[in-house]
Amino acid sequence: MEEVWAALLRSVIFGTPILIAALGNLLNERAGVVNLGVEGMMAVGALAAFATAQTTGSGGLGVLAGVLAGGLFTLPHAFVAISLRANQFVSGLALAMLGLGLAGLLGKRFEGQPLLAPLPEMPFVYLGFGLAVALWAFLYLTHAGLVLRSVGENPAAADLLGIPVYRVRYWAVAAGGMFAGLAGAFLAVSYRSSWTEGMTNQLGWIAIALTIFVAWEPLRAVLGAYFFGLLYYLGFALQDSAIPSVFLQALPYALVIVVLALVAWRRRQGAAPEALGLPYERGRR
Amino acid sequence: MKKTLFLLLAVWVVGFGLAQDKLKACWIYVGPIGDYGWSHAHDVGRKEAMKALPWLETAYVESVPEAQVEPTIDKLVSEGCKVIFATSFGYMDGVLNAAKKYPEVLFGHATGYKRAPNVMTYLAEFNEVYYLNGLIAGALTKSGKVGYVAAFPIPEVKRHISAFALGVREVNPRATINVRWINAWFDPAKATEATNALMAQGNDVFAFTEDTPAVIQAAAKRNLPAFGHYSPMQKFSPKTVPSGQLVRWEKIYIDFLSKVRNGTYTNRNLDKVDYWWLLKEGAVELGGEFGVPINPAFVPALKAKRVTDKLTGKQTTVYDLVMARYEAMKAGKFSPFTGPIRDRNGILRVPAGQVYPIYSDKPGANQASMEWAAPGIVGQWPNEPKN
Structure with missing residues (x-):
């Protein structure tokens, strides 16, 4: 019984950084902007959070710094992708690499330093869940949410209605960065409590895959992230069985691919926002 | 002018000579x-x-x-x-x-x-140091289950786990060493979840092969001891790191x-x-911090635990046993792979009175290429030899 409880607990805890990052990514994709830079924003958020917590001694300030850093760091991508209408995929990839490199470089002096009072993990779990519900309510129950979705589906029509497409997209991208920064902050000051270069370890990419996996729905993202967390945990918990460990550990990733394929099979069009990844320029179609 | 030029030339020649040197x-x-x-x-x-x-x-x-x-x-x-x-x-x-x-x-x-x-x-x-940490782990475990988060199933890692297990079993003959593979040298998230899985299954002391202090940090959340690895990691959790391997x-x-x-x-x-x-050459050391072989916080517990030294047959404490073996290995007079050693399937690997050779002509029958698991190790063990 204790093992079942532990499995559930670990799946929500490990699912939380993926959930938070995926919610952010979902938000900017709903506004029509692809941002493959999640991994880099998480790294920057993690470093900012750790550095702040370490120097001020306050984990809470660290989290705040992580959120702000994630939001600010994503602005170059917003500028290039929205204002300059460059290729969003390339710009996002550049952001991912830049973030990892920059955090690695600036973080050198924080390597090997312990944070002796890490924040507890459960508040982040509640926060992640709360953010998912709030995001769902925002998207479907508020006028602002409708505006955001319409910018992602048909920016030209939104523009005709007087909606400031660029401004909405900028805010969505910045918010996505803040979510990613929060996810990184959780890793650095709570889940782990130290900084190491590369500590985000591909979680940002999983968050991007999860966004598609859950068809851009915040509440499904909760289930998807916890499910991934569960499979990840079982990769270690089930090692006393006869199933080879390599197979168990590949399972979560393999399942992501299988589900992606199923989603694509069932709905040719997919549930993606119509204008996803397409730069908007007034008067051009 | 000429003088200056000559001086410059001299400096250049000397500088070049120094660089060459x-x-x-x-x-x-x-x-x-x-x-x-x-x-x-x-x-x-x-x-x-x-x-x-x-x-x-x-x-x-x-x-x-x-x-x-x-x-x-x-x-x-x-x-x-x-x-x-x-x-x-x-x-x-x-x-x-x-x-x-x-x-x-x-x-x-x-x-x-x-x-x-x-x-x-x-x-x-590291095999000697792992063995010493095994002695400590065997004394510290209350549940009789020691967790090991391991990188890749290659001879080097297997040798270290076996040396560790030999130490655990010497102090605590019924203890198990439960191994979880993460198939990575560097993956703090996997190491963290593997540690959590081991904790849920009742393991209460931890050792690992991974490049970050993630196992120590995960165990520290439940106040459970874990040994440092490679770098001085005691500072990551001063009260829960009894010792470790240092290079x-x-x-x-x-x-x-x-x-x-x-x-x-x-x-x-x-x-x-x-x-x-090894220890004799000073290339490795025991400790969670240089110069601190055993964290003072754990010394009383180790001094309170009594065992029989299998070499001398005399009663001693685990603390004294660790120190005696440490000194013996620093002097090159003891190896954890001293027979008789049977593997976990009962196959005799090192005959009584012999030390397992570091190298030999027969692959798999020496420390450098060993694939077998010492008694007490529980868990998957890829390429485990059948004979």
């Missing part, structure tokens, strides 16, 4: 030097060698993927490196190819086993570079050079 050694790291594990420890070794050897000039390249080692060596040779240390097992074949291409350059390959006239191999070997690569680097300098080692005789350095 230096030996340039270069390091290739597989990970970032800030990993606080493997690559970090090698880089500390490089810096210590620089301090100790005034004629040494160094350079390094970090995060070099294993397939990229040859172009990296090309670059380092073109920059004037005369000695190159390649610090990952996976660089092996790349180093040997490059060694043929640059016969005048001397190479050192860490953890490898293929040598050439200008390629030596070296390793700071001093500089001992090997300084020895080798000095012998290159004085002409003992040349590009024609390295095929006989293999460093397998």
Whole structure:
């Protein structure tokens, strides 16, 4: 019984950084902007959070710094992708690499330093869940949410209605960065409590895959992230069985691919926002 | 004017002479030097060698993927490196190819086993220290279940787990050592979840092979002891790290570079050079922090636990046992792989009175290539020999 409880607990805890990052990514994709830079924003958020917590001694300030850093760091991508209408995929990839490199470089002096009072993990779990519900309510129950979705589906029509497409997209991208920064902050000051270069370890990419996996729905993202967390945990918990460990550990990733394929099979069009990844320029179609 | 020119020329000549007088050694790291594990420890070794050897000039390249080692060596040779240390097992074949291409350059390959006239191999070997930590773990476990988070199922890691298990069982004959593989050298998230899985299954003391303090941090959340690995990790959780494995690569680097300098080692005789350095040579140490073999917070518990020393037959405490073995191994008088040792399937691996050889002609029947698991180890064990 204790093992079942532990499995559930670990799946929500490990699912939380993926959930938070995926919610952010979902938000900017709903506004029509692809941002493959999640991994880099998480790294920057993690470093900012750790550095702040370490120097001020306050984990809470660290989290705040992580959120702000994630939001600010994503602005170059917003500028290039929205204002300059460059290729969003390339710009996002550049952001991912830049973030990892920059955090690695600036973080050198924080390597090997312990944070002796890490924040507890459960508040982040509640926060992640709360953010998912709030995001769902925002998207479907508020006028602002409708505006955001319409910018992602048909920016030209939104523009005709007087909606400031660029401004909405900028805010969505910045918010996505803040979510990613929060996810990184959780890793650095709570889940782990130290900084190491590369500590985000591909979680940002999983968050991007999860966004598609859950068809851009915040509440499904909760289930998807916890499910991934569960499979990840079982990769270690089930090692006393006869199933080879390599197979168990590949399972979560393999399942992501299988589900992606199923989603694509069932709905040719997919549930993606119509204008996803397409730069908007007034008067051009 | 002439005088100035002459002076300048003199300075230039002398400067050139001094530069010529230096030996340039270069390091290739597989990970970032800030990993606080493997690559970090090698880089500390490089810096210590620089301090100790005034004629040494160094350079390094970090995060070099294993397939990229040859172009990296090309670059380092073109920059004037005369000695190159390649610090990952996976660089092996790349180093040997490059060694043929640059016969005048001397190479050192860490953890490898293929040598050439200008390629030596070296390793700071931990099995003795793991064994000592095993003795401590056996005394500290209340549930009788000790967790081990392991990187890859290769002989080096298996040897360390077995040495650790031999120590645990010497103090606590019924204890189990529960192994979880993460199939990565660096993956703090996997190490964290593996530790959590082990905790849920009742393990209450931890050791690991991974390049970050993640296992220590995960165990510390439940106030459970975990041993440090590679770097001084006691500071990450001062009250829950009883001890650990520490490395001093500089001992090997300084020895080798000095012998290159004085002409003992040349590009024609390295095929006989293999460093397998242990406590005796000072290449490894016991502790979660340099100079602290056992965390004072754990000393009372270890002094309270009584055992019989199997070598002398006398009653002693675990603390004294650890210290006695530590001293014996520093003097080169004891090996954890002293027979009789049967593996977990009951097959006799080391006959009574013998020490398991480091190398031998028969693959799988020596420390360097052993694949078997010591008694008490529970969990998957890829390539476990059937006989």
